Amino acid sequence: MKNRLGEIRKERGIKQDELAEILEVSRQTISSLENGKYNPSILLAFKIARYFNMSIEEIFIYEGEENGK
Amino acid sequence: MKNRLGEIRKERGIKQDELAEILEVSRQTISSLENGKYNPSILLAFKIARYFNMSIEEIFIYEGEENGK
DNA sequence: TTTAAAGGTAAAGTATACTTTACGTACATG
DNA sequence: CATGTACGTAAAGTATACTTTACCTTTAAA
Numbered sequence: 001m002k003n004r005l006g007e008i009r010k011e012r013g014i015k016q017d018e019l020a021e022i023l024e025v026s027r028q029t030i031s032s033l034e035n036g037k038y039n040p041s042i043l044l045a046f047k048i049a050r051y052f053n054m055s056i057e058e059i060f061i062y063e064g065e066e067n068g069k
Numbered sequence: 070m071k072n073r074l075g076e077i078r079k080e081r082g083i084k085q086d087e088l089a090e091i092l093e094v095s096r097q098t099i100s101s102l103e104n105g106k107y108n109p110s111i112l113l114a115f116k117i118a119r120y121f122n123m124s125i126e127e128i129f130i131y132e133g134e135e136n137g138k
Numbered sequence: 139t140t141t142a143a144a145g146g147t148a149a150a151g152t153a154t155a156c157t158t159t160a161c162g163t164a165c166a167t168g
Numbered sequence: 169c170a171t172g173t174a175c176g177t178a179a180a181g182t183a184t185a186c187t188t189t190a191c192c193t194t195t196a197a198a
Protein backbone atom coordinates (compact mmCIF):
# COMPACT_ATOMS: atom_id res chain seq x y z
CA MET A 1 0.00 0.00 0.00
CA LYS A 2 1.26 3.41 -0.90
CA ASN A 3 0.55 6.62 0.94
CA ARG A 4 0.91 10.35 0.49
CA LEU A 5 1.57 11.07 4.13
CA GLY A 6 4.99 12.69 3.81
CA GLU A 7 3.84 14.76 0.89
CA ILE A 8 0.70 15.99 2.66
CA ARG A 9 2.54 16.62 5.91
CA LYS A 10 5.11 18.80 4.13
CA GLU A 11 2.38 20.71 2.32
CA ARG A 12 0.96 21.60 5.71
CA GLY A 13 4.39 22.66 6.95
CA ILE A 14 4.41 20.37 9.94
CA LYS A 15 7.28 18.25 11.28
CA GLN A 16 7.21 14.49 11.87
CA ASP A 17 7.78 15.28 15.49
CA GLU A 18 4.76 17.55 15.75
CA LEU A 19 2.45 15.28 13.79
CA ALA A 20 3.45 12.38 16.02
CA GLU A 21 2.52 14.30 19.14
CA ILE A 22 -0.82 15.41 17.70
CA LEU A 23 -1.69 11.87 16.66
CA GLU A 24 -0.35 10.42 19.91
CA VAL A 25 2.10 8.07 18.26
CA SER A 26 5.89 8.02 18.23
CA ARG A 27 7.99 9.92 15.69
CA GLN A 28 9.32 6.57 14.50
CA THR A 29 5.82 5.51 13.60
CA ILE A 30 5.37 8.54 11.35
CA SER A 31 8.78 8.03 9.78
CA SER A 32 8.11 4.35 9.20
CA LEU A 33 4.74 5.03 7.62
CA GLU A 34 6.16 7.70 5.33
CA ASN A 35 8.91 5.36 4.25
CA GLY A 36 6.58 2.45 3.66
CA LYS A 37 7.99 0.22 6.39
CA TYR A 38 4.49 -0.88 7.37
CA ASN A 39 0.85 0.06 7.10
CA PRO A 40 -1.03 2.00 9.75
CA SER A 41 -3.74 0.41 11.86
CA ILE A 42 -7.17 1.50 10.74
CA LEU A 43 -7.51 3.62 13.88
CA LEU A 44 -4.33 5.52 13.07
CA ALA A 45 -5.42 5.86 9.45
CA PHE A 46 -8.67 7.45 10.64
CA LYS A 47 -6.81 9.79 12.97
CA ILE A 48 -4.49 10.86 10.18
CA ALA A 49 -7.34 11.37 7.72
CA ARG A 50 -9.36 13.33 10.23
CA TYR A 51 -6.41 15.54 11.12
CA PHE A 52 -5.75 16.44 7.48
CA ASN A 53 -9.44 16.74 6.71
CA MET A 54 -9.26 14.08 4.05
CA SER A 55 -10.62 10.60 3.48
CA ILE A 56 -8.52 7.54 4.17
CA GLU A 57 -8.68 6.75 0.46
CA GLU A 58 -7.15 10.11 -0.43
CA ILE A 59 -4.11 9.47 1.72
CA PHE A 60 -3.64 5.70 1.57
CA ILE A 61 -3.67 4.13 -1.85
CA TYR A 62 -4.67 0.50 -2.07
CA GLU A 63 -3.94 -1.03 -5.43
CA GLY A 64 -4.90 -4.60 -4.59
CA GLU A 65 -2.59 -7.53 -5.15
CA GLU A 66 -1.51 -7.25 -1.55
CA ASN A 67 -0.85 -10.37 0.43
CA GLY A 68 -0.62 -9.24 4.06
CA LYS A 69 -3.59 -9.54 6.39
CA MET B 70 -14.89 1.72 16.24
CA LYS B 71 -18.25 0.56 14.99
CA ASN B 72 -18.95 -1.11 11.67
CA ARG B 73 -21.87 -2.04 9.47
CA LEU B 74 -20.30 -5.19 8.13
CA GLY B 75 -22.90 -7.71 9.29
CA GLU B 76 -25.69 -5.46 8.12
CA ILE B 77 -24.20 -4.91 4.68
CA ARG B 78 -23.27 -8.55 4.26
CA LYS B 79 -26.84 -9.63 5.00
CA GLU B 80 -28.22 -7.05 2.58
CA ARG B 81 -26.10 -8.68 -0.10
CA GLY B 82 -27.35 -12.11 0.87
CA ILE B 83 -23.91 -13.57 1.45
CA LYS B 84 -22.77 -15.86 4.23
CA GLN B 85 -19.85 -15.22 6.60
CA ASP B 86 -18.31 -18.32 5.15
CA GLU B 87 -18.46 -17.06 1.59
CA LEU B 88 -17.31 -13.56 2.40
CA ALA B 89 -14.36 -15.00 4.27
CA GLU B 90 -13.29 -17.03 1.27
CA ILE B 91 -13.64 -14.09 -1.10
CA LEU B 92 -11.60 -11.85 1.17
CA GLU B 93 -9.09 -14.61 1.89
CA VAL B 94 -9.52 -14.49 5.64
CA SER B 95 -10.98 -17.01 8.08
CA ARG B 96 -14.65 -17.16 8.93
CA GLN B 97 -13.69 -16.37 12.52
CA THR B 98 -12.20 -13.09 11.38
CA ILE B 99 -15.49 -12.05 9.77
CA SER B 100 -17.46 -13.13 12.81
CA SER B 101 -15.11 -11.28 15.16
CA LEU B 102 -15.27 -8.11 13.10
CA GLU B 103 -19.07 -8.20 12.93
CA ASN B 104 -19.26 -8.70 16.67
CA GLY B 105 -16.79 -5.93 17.45
CA LYS B 106 -14.08 -8.16 18.92
CA TYR B 107 -11.39 -6.19 17.15
CA ASN B 108 -10.78 -3.80 14.28
CA PRO B 109 -9.66 -4.88 10.83
CA SER B 110 -6.23 -4.10 9.50
CA ILE B 111 -6.33 -1.32 6.95
CA LEU B 112 -5.62 -3.83 4.19
CA LEU B 113 -8.63 -5.91 5.15
CA ALA B 114 -10.73 -2.76 5.49
CA PHE B 115 -9.78 -1.82 1.92
CA LYS B 116 -10.58 -5.31 0.66
CA ILE B 117 -13.98 -5.23 2.34
CA ALA B 118 -14.78 -1.75 1.04
CA ARG B 119 -13.72 -2.65 -2.47
CA TYR B 120 -15.76 -5.83 -2.44
CA PHE B 121 -18.91 -4.01 -1.38
CA ASN B 122 -18.20 -1.08 -3.66
CA MET B 123 -18.18 1.35 -0.77
CA SER B 124 -15.69 3.59 0.98
CA ILE B 125 -14.01 2.52 4.19
CA GLU B 126 -15.78 5.39 5.91
CA GLU B 127 -19.18 4.09 4.86
CA ILE B 128 -18.56 0.73 6.50
CA PHE B 129 -16.32 1.53 9.46
CA ILE B 130 -17.43 4.34 11.71
CA TYR B 131 -14.74 6.14 13.65
CA GLU B 132 -16.12 8.38 16.35
CA GLY B 133 -12.83 9.41 17.89
CA GLU B 134 -12.08 9.06 21.60
CA GLU B 135 -10.44 5.76 20.86
CA ASN B 136 -7.36 4.75 22.73
CA GLY B 137 -5.95 1.76 20.88
CA LYS B 138 -3.14 2.19 18.38
C1' DT C 139 34.10 24.04 13.16
C1' DT C 140 30.86 23.27 16.73
C1' DT C 141 25.86 23.03 17.65
C1' DA C 142 21.17 22.12 16.82
C1' DA C 143 17.22 20.77 14.09
C1' DA C 144 15.09 17.27 11.13
C1' DG C 145 14.84 12.88 9.78
C1' DG C 146 16.38 7.62 9.00
C1' DT C 147 16.89 3.41 11.24
C1' DA C 148 18.01 -0.75 14.37
C1' DA C 149 17.01 -3.78 18.39
C1' DA C 150 14.04 -5.55 21.69
C1' DG C 151 9.68 -5.53 23.77
C1' DT C 152 4.31 -5.13 23.91
C1' DA C 153 -0.31 -5.01 21.82
C1' DT C 154 -3.38 -6.61 18.61
C1' DA C 155 -4.95 -8.69 14.10
C1' DC C 156 -5.48 -12.99 12.27
C1' DT C 157 -4.95 -18.29 11.91
C1' DT C 158 -6.03 -23.13 12.95
C1' DT C 159 -8.54 -26.30 15.50
C1' DA C 160 -12.33 -27.33 17.76
C1' DC C 161 -16.56 -27.33 20.15
C1' DG C 162 -21.28 -25.27 21.24
C1' DT C 163 -25.91 -23.44 20.07
C1' DA C 164 -30.14 -22.53 17.28
C1' DC C 165 -32.82 -23.60 13.58
C1' DA C 166 -34.55 -26.14 9.73
C1' DT C 167 -35.65 -30.28 7.30
C1' DG C 168 -35.49 -35.68 6.61
C1' DC D 169 -35.01 -38.08 16.51
C1' DA D 170 -31.06 -37.20 13.39
C1' DT D 171 -28.44 -34.54 10.25
C1' DG D 172 -26.90 -30.29 8.09
C1' DT D 173 -26.35 -25.27 7.87
C1' DA D 174 -25.13 -20.84 9.77
C1' DC D 175 -23.01 -18.58 13.34
C1' DG D 176 -20.54 -17.63 18.12
C1' DT D 177 -16.50 -18.36 20.52
C1' DA D 178 -12.24 -20.11 23.12
C1' DA D 179 -7.28 -21.36 23.24
C1' DA D 180 -2.84 -21.18 21.46
C1' DG D 181 0.16 -19.72 17.99
C1' DT D 182 2.05 -16.31 14.27
C1' DA D 183 2.44 -11.79 11.99
C1' DT D 184 2.62 -7.11 12.25
C1' DA D 185 1.80 -2.38 14.25
C1' DC D 186 3.76 0.41 17.49
C1' DT D 187 6.90 1.75 21.60
C1' DT D 188 11.22 3.04 23.89
C1' DT D 189 15.92 3.84 23.62
C1' DA D 190 19.49 5.05 21.09
C1' DC D 191 22.64 6.23 17.55
C1' DC D 192 23.72 8.11 12.78
C1' DT D 193 23.57 11.46 8.74
C1' DT D 194 22.52 15.80 6.50
C1' DT D 195 21.79 20.56 6.53
C1' DA D 196 21.97 25.08 8.28
C1' DA D 197 23.37 28.43 11.00
C1' DA D 198 26.46 30.76 15.21
